[in-house]
Amino acid sequence: MDPVTAHNPASLLQLVERSAFVGFWRRDARRRTLYWSPQMARLHGAPDDYTPTFEAALSHYADEHRTELAARLRACEEQGETFDVEVQLQSLQGRRTWVRCVGQPVRDDAGAIVGSEGIVQEIAPAGYAEGTLLRHTVSMGGALGSGEAFVTVDKQGRISYANEQAQHLLAAGGEPLIGRKIWTFFQKRVRLGLEERFVQALERREALELEELDAQVAHWLELRGFPFGAGLALHLRDVSSRRRAQQHLTLLEGSIARLNDIVIITEAAPFRAPGPRIVFVNEAFERRTGYTRDEVIGHSPRLLQGPDTQRAQLDRIRSALEQWERVRVDLINYTKAGEPYWVDLDVSPVWDETRRLTHWVAVGRDITERKRDEEKIQYLAFYDPLTQLPNRQMLLDRLREAAGESGHPREGALMFIDLDNFKVLNDTLGHQKGDMLLQQVGRRLRNCVAKGDIVARLGGDEFVVLIENTPEKPLDPLTAARVVSQRILDALGEPYVLPGYLHHSTCSVGVTLFGKTASTSTELLKQADLAMYQAKAAGRNAVRFFDPEMQAVATENAALAADLRQAWRDNHLRVEYQPQVGMDGRMTGVEALLRWEHPTRGIVGPDQFIPTAEETSLIIPIGHWVLEAACAQLAVWAQRPDRAHLSIAVNVSVRQFRHPEFIDEVVSCVKRSGIRPEKLKLELTESLLADNLDATIAKMRNLKDMGVRLSVDDFGIGYSSLSYLKRLPIDELKIDRGFIKDILTDGNDAAIAGTIIGLCRNLGLEVIAEGVETEEQRAFLARQGCHRYQGYLFCRPLPLEQLEAFIEAAGAAPSLTPEPSSVES
Template sequence: MDPAISNNASDLLQLVERSAFIGFWRLDARQGQLHWSEQLARMHGAPPGYTPTFENSLDHYAREHRAELEAAVRRCEQDGTPFDVEVQIDSIEGRRTWVRCVGQAWRDGNGAIAGVEGLVQEIAPAGYEAGTLMRHTVSMGGALGSGEAFATIDRQGRISYANEQAEQLLGLDNESLLGRKIWSFFQKRVRMQVEEHFRVALEQRRTIELEELDAQVSHWLEVRGFPFGAGMALHLRDVTSRREEQRHLRLLEGSIARLNDIVIITEAAPFRAPGPRIVFVNDAFERRTGYTREEVVGHSPRFLQGPETQRAQLDRIRAALEQWERVRVDIINYTKSGEPYWVDLDVSPVWDELRRLTHWVAVGRDITERKTAEEKIQYLAFYDPLTQLPNRQNLLDRLNQAVGEGGGTAHEGALMFIDLDNFKVLNDTLGHQKGDLLLQQVARRLRNCVAKGDLVARLGGDEFVVLLENTADKPLEPLTAAQAVSQRILEALGEPYVLPGYLHHSTCSIGVTLFGKLPSSVSELLKQADLAMYQAKAGGRNAVRFFDPEMQAVASANAALAADLRQAWRENQLRIEYQPQVDAGGRMVGVEALLRWEHPTRGTVQPADFIPTAEETSLIIPIGHWVLEAACAQLAAWAERPDRRHLCISVNVSVRQFRHPEFVSEVTAAVRKAGVPPGRLKMELTESLLADGLDVTVAKMRNLKDMGVGLSVDDFGIGYSSLSYLKRLPLDELKIDREFVKDILTDSNDAAIATTIIGLGRSLGLEVIAEGVETEEQRDFLASRGCHRFQGFLYCRPLRLAQLEAFIDASSAAVAGEAPRSGAAVS
């Protein structure tokens, strides 16, 4: 190798070292990213692989110099003005260092400014002679790592340095390249011309630009040279693809008459008004649009736009044409008759041999049928295929509208996040097919729990969301609505699911958040509801939690009560008390079994406080079964005594307990196990059972009636009273609620209702018993209207079993001795 060539290559590196070179950088204006060398990154204290923005990098420079540097870079970015500024940088070691930043614009294949690039040099106290080299290097286009092919040649045209990209482009390794003359890489037909251009440029110390030269390495090259030292620095760029694109467009231009696609050719005027004028359209254009060539040539294509033409797509076309770039969009155009149609429009620039833009060619394919099908698919994309519920995207769109993120009016409402408890167990044990069937049933139940206009959506898996909105068409108070709907959902999803060959029991956990009173985003609402749902999971599942702090306190209290109730059940804190029922002669005919809870710290917990919690947590199922077995066992004990064997025991049955699929079987088993006459057992049912599913309710009641079990409607008249269902129910008894008995002597409405119930019962052949009787006057009024069975404090308070036995003995003695009908021996 020629020593001079080797020395030239090493001289370049030595000069860079002497220049106190810190590193190179390149700002990509379109991406907004700053790429820098490892040396510069280390100087700024940036971690490996970090890609900063230009704005972030300014933080490393002295505050008083930032404006100057930013102005220089932005000016270069706008009009290509090179710059050379001296500023201070805060190094990672914590010291300030004077550096020189030199840069210039770099351009894309179309000649447009694509960004700014340059080098950073630490200014040595000895002076600035190395800066001259750096400025030359930068003028070469940000060499030594810019990502482009770069080389240097000496004054004889021999290569003295080549970077890795140049090796790849020219097809030789570095050792083979060094010393070889640059024009030897071109075809013989242009080699002499290239050599002449280089010799003149080297002798006269001026730049050189050679475009689209046919190289021996099967590339079309673009070469730019700049004087450097005694030789020249070169940028080499592969423009093969660009040349092929031009050839393709020229071929297209010659063939457009035979295309079935719409073709429009315009002059190369700016896209802004009045825009480029049409110089040619093909036959397909005339057929599809209804316009003739004579009508459109010389006019802007703007007449194809209409009310539904997408502004965003027009902006894309404008931006691309301003950069002389190809662009492809799907856009709505209009025919001469005003009919909209979709077109896949591909707009490309056409250049002449001198790289001057001459025309725009727009090729459009009619895709109206495809877009129509896509719209149908898009519609289906907003719904879950398994449950037919709106999906996540649908929910997000609706939530955006509800909270006003799309610019609309925000509404008040509630968002409920619902997750099935232990759903994974079902999938793992019975398979995903049964899991899917369960999800479909859950979807139907959820829809039945909300009003028209409310949204039920499936997020995925076993997660569902309910959106309740307060709108002009459907006004609601969010808190009240959320409480009511969440309780309906807990109850509905807690009912057994009938799957093929299997009866599945499941519950859900619900998180609720309210919105509308304070600004909130969709993501915040989803997080709040999700968090509340997990609090419901953590609280034992099958529960509702509100995100609102005040309501959460109430929810937490309910959760604590539920936890205490579970412990009470485990530790046998619950007990049964019995309240006697007597006839008109004061003779005891039976008792009502009543559940009581004596908490070690809470004290006596009223049934009205803990029975709803037992319902919510499903504890009512095992508790109810325990009460049923205890009642049957007591009936069996009384059957051994002639003075007690006539007594009946009424047992309260909750809605959830009655709807349990095994309820009738459990009653049958309990009666048979105790060996007692079924007629001595009476089931007291609430009217809420009759609110829905009446056919199933009637069927179960008939099964119990056929067994011989007595049936009574408790608290008749305060719930879902309807004369139409009474004739269908196999009842034995109606119970007048204590609310009507309390003011029966002073309230004419209560007196009328009680009288009506008594008359109704007698006409249907049913026994009528009044509860809550506390005075003789109340008893006498009821007896005068035909009611001859009573229950209340006039006779006795609820008693424990030992107290009850004493009361029965005293009551029997009093009746035998014709004692007064009131005044219990045991209170």
């Protein structure tokens, strides 16, 4: 249950009904207990009819938590504040366990506070990772406590758990550790600096590494910590003996051979290649690495390195040794058999009586098991064990960074996803099948996002997707959110195969964009959550944007995409053909143009629906259909001598061209129709040339090798570059209609058109002008050397039947009388 649940009175009872580890309570305005559930009594180790007073109930909680809980209860009943805290509960038998207390005010019809109610939830049995890892560390066996002191501290630095070794190391007199701040166990001269380091690590949620701290109990300690829930998990190690030993260490001292730690001694040569040679190793080295002493003496320590040995740590060692300084690192080494292991390596210089550097001594402790345990704890802290997705904590960390709470915000989108009617599945088929459904949902969501985006499970049936605009993955957040949210609706709307059952489900998605203005992770989650509830209110299986203006745009685009899918399914799209003519007025071919006449929208222009088809990937099947239709028509014309010379130009989108099966589709269409491939002309846009040019040219050469002709459409308005134009295996450039419209009145347009025509003449390419609407435009182009045209001067785009009639009526020379002035599509 999350804090949102606490605002829903019904949800508390629902949670109690389905959990044996959650108790429910209710009190009136005079703090009298009205209801105390049997589960509450059991949590307190009492009979089911146990109903304590207010004071008696508080006495069950640990001293360090009792005051805070009492204050939260008063604020709830006096100011109407809800609360959600984790505290320690002590049963009547003395058993202490961590519980989660959630409370809310009870109000009458007029809104006045008449009492309070809430739940007490035992955390550990529910398997929650956040805030309970300290209990998990105890249950993980001896791995974390095998001779090593271990404590956890909360966000104020107070000790919340300590194992037996920690008790012995920090408090020899037996005084309790729980509740005391960790830095109070060290000498005053280091205490202030230690407190500052802890506060910094807790605020920034970063690892902590402190060496040789002077403790109050007169020994030296090493301390290492890592983020853990809202606080830190700390390993403590008594290094007093090592400190004393290093002060007196001499070459080949007899005790070295008997150390349990790995010991390597090398000559004092420079660290650069070939580096210092090994002159001594102890028996612990031989046992752990599998190398014998004779196999390594005289060789470089590099023989212990492998593919995962950290370059950064090796650089630290090199830098320190060049300065004759001691250095300590955690390093991955390899045994003779190639098995990796972790070693806590401490490298120190050794001098003789004259202060001359004689050797390097490296003392290493095998910490492989500790590292594995740390990885387990990290996984429990940041991943959901059911779906293997990041959990709330990891999501919040990433969201805070993306939103720029510490500076440098990035643009992106946050999506809140809630499964529709999930409770029905749990109630009818059971929680086991519900868990299976959640696992399938997690896998489908991962497939909907790009690498680097995050999909997290907040709890229950709630998921969140975070997509970011980064230098490695630039994107327009609104466009990306539209595309990804539609993918999510489609993917989660597909049937789920559960054992013995085919389940149908949908989801509701709320989206908020960020990065334009300052925001926090909390605000963004609330916005996305609110938008999700708006999607629920709209009937479920829907997407809603938090911003009203963006919502209007997104709704219109979603409606257009839905209409386009329906039009494709119902065969409401059609192909029209616009003639292309030569200098003598004879028709040389046609361009195939896609048209959509919507029953209510009317004629929808290609500039409106083609981008939507691109975003939804509908352009792939639609483009293939147009290609099939063009090849089939060429096959029909090939049987008629008066039509056999005609070609058909087909527009190819960027997404269609880059599809891995595009070349195979063209080959299949040409072979199946039996046409002459040179009669098929593919028109490519300049945007195709914006990136990955070498791969694009390779594909174009494949098409050229099979005989298909290639044209660059709308030339001059995109990514034109003479440096690559000469590399393209093309046959034709098509002058964009934007330059033709004002060619007689705009000197710049006239100059650009003339330049393109001259360029084609010099490169041996054909040139055709589109958008020719007047005889004066045609005559000007002819004088410049362009003798092939397309436009309303000759004919508007026509359905196939009308095109055939036009060809029959015009004969060998189509009419040059312009159609009524209109903007060509």
